[in-house]
Amino acid sequence: xxxxxxxxxNAAARPWFERLDRIDRxxxxxxxxxxxxxxxxxxxxTGKTLPEAPTLAARAVFQEIDQLPAxxxxxISIDFDPASAGELQPMATSLVRQCAAKNLRMVxxxxxxxxxxxxxxxxxxxxxxxxxxxxxxxxxxxMGYQAGNEAVMxxxxxxxxxxxxxxxxxxxxxxxxxxxxxxxxxxFPLLITVSAGYPGSKEWVQYVISACNEKxxxxxxxxxxxxxxxxxxxxxQIVGLLGAIKGAAEYESMVNASLAVDGVATAxxxxxxxxxxxxxxxxxxxxxxxxxVGNVIFFARKRRGAA
Amino acid sequence: xxxxxxxxxxxxxxxxxxxxxxxMIGQGLGxxxxxxxxxxxKLPDAAAVNSAAAAPSASASASTxxxxxxASTQATAxxxxxxxxxxxxxxxxxxxxxxxKQVPPLEFAAAQKVNAAQTExxxxxxxxxxxxxxxxxxxxxxxxxxxxxxxxxxAESLVVGVSAAYWGVIGFWDTLVPKMFGALTPGLVxxxxxxxxxxxxxxxxxxxxxxxxxxxxxxxxLLPRGGWISAWPLAFIVGVTAGLKIVSHVESDLMAQAAAxxxxxxxxxxxxxxxxxxxxxxxxxVANVLLVVGVIxxxxxxxxxxxxxxxxxxxxxxxxxxxxxxxxAAFGFTVMGRIALxxxxxxxxxxDWLWLIDPNHFRSL
Numbered sequence: 229x230x231x232x233x234x235x236x237x238n239a240a241a242r243p244w245f246e247r248l249d250r251i252d253r254x255x256x257x258x259x260x261x262x263x264x265x266x267x268x269x270x271x272x273x274t275g276k277t278l279p280e281a282p283t284l285a286a287r288a289v290f291q292e293i294d295q296l297p298a299x300x301x302x303x304i305s306i307d308f309d310p311a312s313a314g315e316l317q318p319m320a321t322s323l324v325r326q327c328a329a330k331n332l333r334m335v336x337x338x339x340x341x342x343x344x345x346x347x348x349x350x351x352x353x354x355x356x357x358x359x360x361x362x363x364x365x366x367x368x369x370x371m372g373y374q375a376g377n378e379a380v381m382x383x384x385x386x387x388x389x390x391x392x393x394x395x396x397x398x399x400x401x402x403x404x405x406x407x408x409x410x411x412x413x414x415x416f417p418l419l420i421t422v423s424a425g426y427p428g429s430k431e432w433v434q435y436v437i438s439a440c441n442e443k444x445x446x447x448x449x450x451x452x453x454x455x456x457x458x459x460x461x462x463x464x465q466i467v468g469l470l471g472a473i474k475g476a477a478e479y480e481s482m483v484n485a486s487l488a489v490d491g492v493a494t495a496x497x498x499x500x501x502x503x504x505x506x507x508x509x510x511x512x513x514x515x516x517x518x519x520x521v522g523n524v525i526f527f528a529r530k531r532r533g534a535a
Numbered sequence: 536x537x538x539x540x541x542x543x544x545x546x547x548x549x550x551x552x553x554x555x556x557x558x559m560i561g562q563g564l565g566x567x568x569x570x571x572x573x574x575x576x577k578l579p580d581a582a583a584v585n586s587a588a589a590a591p592s593a594s595a596s597a598s599t600x601x602x603x604x605x606a607s608t609q610a611t612a613x614x615x616x617x618x619x620x621x622x623x624x625x626x627x628x629x630x631x632x633x634x635x636k637q638v639p640p641l642e643f644a645a646a647q648k649v650n651a652a653q654t655e656x657x658x659x660x661x662x663x664x665x666x667x668x669x670x671x672x673x674x675x676x677x678x679x680x681x682x683x684x685x686x687x688x689x690a691e692s693l694v695v696g697v698s699a700a701y702w703g704v705i706g707f708w709d710t711l712v713p714k715m716f717g718a719l720t721p722g723l724v725x726x727x728x729x730x731x732x733x734x735x736x737x738x739x740x741x742x743x744x745x746x747x748x749x750x751x752x753x754x755x756x757l758l759p760r761g762g763w764i765s766a767w768p769l770a771f772i773v774g775v776t777a778g779l780k781i782v783s784h785v786e787s788d789l790m791a792q793a794a795a796x797x798x799x800x801x802x803x804x805x806x807x808x809x810x811x812x813x814x815x816x817x818x819x820x821v822a823n824v825l826l827v828v829g830v831i832x833x834x835x836x837x838x839x840x841x842x843x844x845x846x847x848x849x850x851x852x853x854x855x856x857x858x859x860x861x862x863x864a865a866f867g868f869t870v871m872g873r874i875a876l877x878x879x880x881x882x883x884x885x886x887d888w889l890w891l892i893d894p895n896h897f898r899s900l
Contacts, residue, residue: 272892314879398731
């Protein structure tokens with residue numbers, strides 16, 4: 229008898245839970261691939277997305293931006309790179325879209341090296357494509373990336389121009405019309421960050437929000453991995469919080485609803501987060517199913533062992 | 536070959552066959568089209584540039600920065616994904632160049648329909664190859680899920696190499712050049728590499744000399760003798776970091792979080808008319824009670840000066856439940872994040888590469 233036949237005979241003799249327990253993990257990877265790719269194809273072909281019911285934290289982000297008077301200054305820190313764009317780009321897109329629609333003056337900064345390029349791309353996709361009347365320097369400006377992490381944050385509290393002496397085009401901060409009168413971070417009534425890790429939302433709370441003598445509201449969007457660390461700061465230190473792609477989808481649906489025009493469909497680029505909730509649903513159902521199967525196996529083995 | 540290996544071979548062959556079939560029917564597979572546009576910008580006044588480079592004071596740089604950056608403003612304000620190449624310098628006062636902006640295949644098809652010989656929108660071979668390389672490396676990384684293999688090793692090595700090189704370049708151009716060399720020799724940096732450099736103040740220049748000295752002391756450990764000298768800058772870093780972190784943690788995590796925990800256990804929520812909303816009041820009260828009980832019980836679990844028996848033991852057990860629920864929520868968030876990233880990569884494969892779906896209406900109306 230060959231070794232393969234011997235193993236097969238043994239496998240057949242094992243009880244069902246033993247066989248399930250020893251299942252090749254590649255089958256689970258294949259199942260996960262199908263669970264994620266199926267809804268992507270279905271949503272991609274039909275264009276249908278799942279309805280979203282916004283939670284308190286996501287509603288707070290929307291309301292915080294919505295209640296600002298037109299022409300208010302907002303500081304937007306893009307602290308992520310393409311590695312996290314799958315989760316965070318939809319948030320950045322919707323946040324910039326709401327600010328642009330509200331005619332707020334946006335100052336983009338980046339504490340991650342590639343954040344500058346991400347900000348530039350978001351400006352192109354949202355502001356230049358859909359709000360061409362907004363002028364760089366008057367309505368929005370990208371200050372680019374600054375190395376220094378927490379040191380840049382601390383410097384922002386006292387001297388904005390020192391922290392960002394020029395914008396991404398090379399224009400001196402003192403020559404940018406919309407930044408006339410901006411001395412420090414507290415001159416911005418609202419700070420918005422989209423963050424993937426360090427330095428990010430937590431550091432903004434620790435080094436800017438808590439240390440700022442004047443009232444400065446702070447809303448943030450973050451990855452799923454860092455969301456549990458940030459929820460304790462909500463709602464006192466972080467006024468609004470978008471946690472992972474779920475938060476992004478909730479916020480996106482609110483922004484789309486507020487800017488909807490009768491008879492005009494929302495542009496597909498503003499449905500990214502909601503499209504990604506379909507795969508989430510099926511993949512989570514699979515995960516729950518696998519956890520249940522794992523527990524059944526555990527108790528079946530325990531029972532067999534006791535007997 | 537084992538039965539299992541045969542099974543996976545068949546599954547892999549089915550996927551490859553589907554991809555090949557997809558390439559042979561319909562619109563084919565991923566291609567990138569670009570549109571050529573001419574851009575013209577005014578050149579800055581040469582005299583102003585020279586004077587700015589020669590006298591790098593704060594006031595001089597401020598007054599001339601608009602002139603020195605006039606051309607770069609135009610050049611970098613182009614659309615994302617657009618590449619540019621200076622082709623002509625028509626006169627001393629202006630410069631023109633071509634930019635290629637990525638456009639949807641639908642736009643290419645429309646242009647071809649109007650004029651089949653048009654050259655304004657064309658297939659970009661470099662970008663198309665880039666797209667296929669991105670698809671190959673995505674699949675190469677995914678292939679690790681089956682087993683370690685040469686394709687995965689190549690992709691992994693490339694990621695590490697490219698990342699290391701990228702961080703090196705970023706460190707040099709975004710930190711060393713503007714912050715160190717720009718502070719110590721502003722005129723040289725401004726005239727040679729960064730015309731838009733904002734000259735630092737005297738105090739900043741002095742502080743950068745100190746930073747340079749500390750940096751050299753730090754590197755002293757590489758020499759055979761005098762390694763102890765590197766302990767001084769290290770002590771400086773530890774001291775500054777500790778000072779910064781202690782203050783910020785006490786402010787944001789200890790004091791603010793303790794204050795946020797002191798909540799009323801019975802809450803009365805009123806609506807716009809001033810009437811008490813019983814339902815909201817009930818849930819707000821329950822939320823506050825759960826919060827306060829959770830904090831006390833978790834603290835009890837980590838309080839080891841008293842044996843975990845009786846009331847303290849019960850509170851500690853409740854604390855464990857709170858912790859387990861927290862870990863479960865964190866795991867759930869992590870799963871959500873990872874699936875979102877997987878979905879983004881699969882969207883890229885299905886949309887940009889295989890042209891199976893078209894959520895952005897780039898290829899069909």
